[in-house]
Amino acid sequence: MKEQGVKDLGKKILSEQATPEERKRFLEMEEMRNLMKRQWDSSDGKFADAKVEKRMWKQIAGQCKLERSHQSRRIALLCCAASIAALLVIGAFYFTGGNKNIDRMEYVSVVANEARVLSLPDQSKVWMQPGSTVRYAQTFNEKRDVWLEGDATFEVTKQAGRTFRVHIAQAFIEVKGTVFHVNNRNKEMSKVILYNGKVDFHSQADGRVVAMKPSECLTYHSNGDIVMNEIGNIYWQDGMYKFAYTRLDSLIGTIKEVYDIDIELAADIPGHYLFNGAIYYNERPSEIAEKICYTMNLKYKRENGKLIIYKPKEIKKLKSN
Structure with a gap:
């Protein structure tokens, strides 16, 4: 795989859209190690932009479960040089968008300690169940993407030519304006229930797209299996x-x-x-x-x-x- 392919896969990892198989393949890629070595040598182990370094480390540390102190950053970079350095190189491009737009990947994260209603910048509503988390970029009005952990019902405002995506483990739901429920509490199985409108369910494991109709329940298993059921009049x-x-x-x-x-x-x-x-x-x-x-x-x-x-x-x- 060419270096551009390495960067594309690195972007998926940083945006938490990569599958476990893709993460494993990324760490084993010879091109990734070569890219890391050249960039690391040329930068002498330092970053030109401290803000980018800090922001990317926060994202990577969250995935690697590492401590955030300066000393542990240095230790982690030395111990995990292959994976961390390559992610930082790729991340520098991804986080800055190629034009130093540092804030492009800033996120708003909302945790529901109890049942609550969240109003998104586009006036869409998210009816969150306790213990659920919704995350979206501060640039949400440019691209309507939401990441869900937990259980919530989405009441999406329709906007001409602008789709709305809800990302869950190894999949996402794409809509234009509708009401649907997503249960993503169980990492082995997620459910999507459509009340009105239309949604497309995208399985990132195999690229399948399933078009859902109202009163349908889609159950998505971690092995890629999809089961459809009718839920009656609701x-x-x-x-x-x-x-x-x-x-x-x-x-x-x-x-x-x-x-x-x-x-x-x-x-x-x-x-x-x-x-x-x-x-x-x-x-x-x-x-x-x-x-x-x-x-x-x-x-x-x-x-x-x-x-x-x-x-x-x-x-x-x-x-x-």
């Missing part, structure tokens, strides 16, 4: 999931997908019971179960880590008489 409005004449068995299946909770119906409850109502995005599992039970005159209990919805005994006796 609508999104201002932080609420709205259900209209939805079968109870379909409702429970949808709740499992959207809220990632273990809930099921007892064997004696007919699945054709119809549910009408709304559930807020930040309701706890017990609150969801209580709402379903209240509207349908049922009960729920916890059993072996599951929420089980069942018929109260008095209802059974009344019907038997």
